[in-house]
Amino acid sequence: MNHDIWKKIKKNQFDPIYLLYGTEPFLINETKELLVNKAINEEEKDFNYSVFDLEEVPVEVALEDAETLPFIGERRIVLLKNPLFLTSDKGKVEHNIEKLEAYINEPAPYTIIVFIANYPKLDERKKITKLLKREAEVLESNRLTEKEIVAWMSDRVASNGVVINEKAKSLILQLTGTHLLMLTQEIDKMMLFVGQGGEITEDVVMSLVPRTLEQNIFTLIEKTVQRNLTEALRIFYDLLRNNEEPIKILSLLATQFRIILHVKEFSKKGYGQQQIAGHLKVHPFRVKLAAGQAQLFTEKELESIMLQLAEMDYEMKSGKMDKQLLLELFIMRLAK
Known part of the structure; x- marks a missing residue:
């Protein structure tokens, strides 16, 4: 850039x-x-x-x-x-x-x-x-790397007389992803909130930046594998209250676990984050996050999870079981 x-x-x-x-x-x-x-x-x-x-x-x-x-x-x-x-x-x-x-x-x-x-x-x-x-x-102007996005964020806040700490930058990326239009909207909102001479901290980010559906799915997986069943189910019920369809939640879970499995496989072969991102056609930052989650599973566990998700997809679409109950049981099994 x-x-x-x-x-x-x-x-x-x-x-x-x-x-x-x-x-x-x-x-x-x-x-x-x-x-x-x-x-x-x-x-x-x-x-x-x-x-x-x-x-x-x-x-x-x-x-x-x-x-x-x-x-x-x-x-x-x-x-x-x-x-x-x-x-x-x-x-x-x-x-x-x-x-x-x-x-x-x-x-x-x-x-x-x-x-x-x-x-x-x-x-x-x-x-x-x-x-x-x-x-x-x-x-x-092609897709920016994580380092370039962080530099761009720093420039944007500095030119408006605002300070932002490193942890806040990482948190914004986690919550909004790497979409520049969305990042700009959220950063501009926070700058307006703290005012000139103010500082964007993690607390400011947590209170002002909404979670995307993808981010909620990412956190749902994190809480589940950390055996924090209460928090995992709270996120799941929040998604349902926000009228997110169970079939869509299942689809995003499958997408995230597929990325985690591929990242684990490619990492085992010695591929770097940029190379993996190129193969999977996703942003390297998403690979970085998935790599962290990949350490929590064995390849066999991930393959088993992908099979379970495929079976759930069939059961949901054929109406064999209640959609919400299927997802609740999956989260509970994963937490154990």
Whole structure:
């Protein structure tokens, strides 16, 4: 993640061309919003801010707009969405790529062009992709690592004059997962609560951050294997009171135990957390949490649990037993 782009934009240091691409739309959108709000005044946006969808409009039409002098103010912003010609896909619109290459080599001094490419990767073999990546200010916004997310949290609170301790950061990640939009909403809420100069502590996190269904399932498993049956059943009954369907709870239990089993198997073969995350197509932080739970079971126990969950799924769907009772019995067996 390139924090330098944000630092430069905040100092009103603008480049003529930006390329924002990757699979983390939240960061791309945050960068775009910051750029638009810093580069042009609110009253100028109607005149000096244009958006073109390159799946509908040829790029040369957008370039004509970019080469037009600003009506009022110092500069204009031209946003180009969906530049499929930077990928291996062809798209349905014919674009004058030579004209775009000429523009990139000599951009208008009064215009900022922003390419928004929500694609996991670009076609690096193409001349236009190479040229754009060389000449533009580039933000590659793919899924952040746990370390990057923690750094991002620290930056966000620090820029608002708030302090957050390390344990609070870990707890926020456990409760909300690694979804940046959700993390932002919760962090902004806590910053508002503690106020400028305040500190986000574990107590603040516990009192303000709601548990996701996945987090409740994770804690339910933790309490169960720690033989804390009372607490495990309390979480289960809370889920039912919140109108969570037993079949959905069962499905999430099966998903979590499947991850725990796979993590145990891959770890035994010497795979690291990043490698396991790649194989399972989940965030490395989720692998880290599952690795902790994997230590509480043998492989045989986990295989037996997966069989039990499969049988419960059949019994629930065939109506052979009461759904709630099936889950209660499973939790009780697991706690023993």
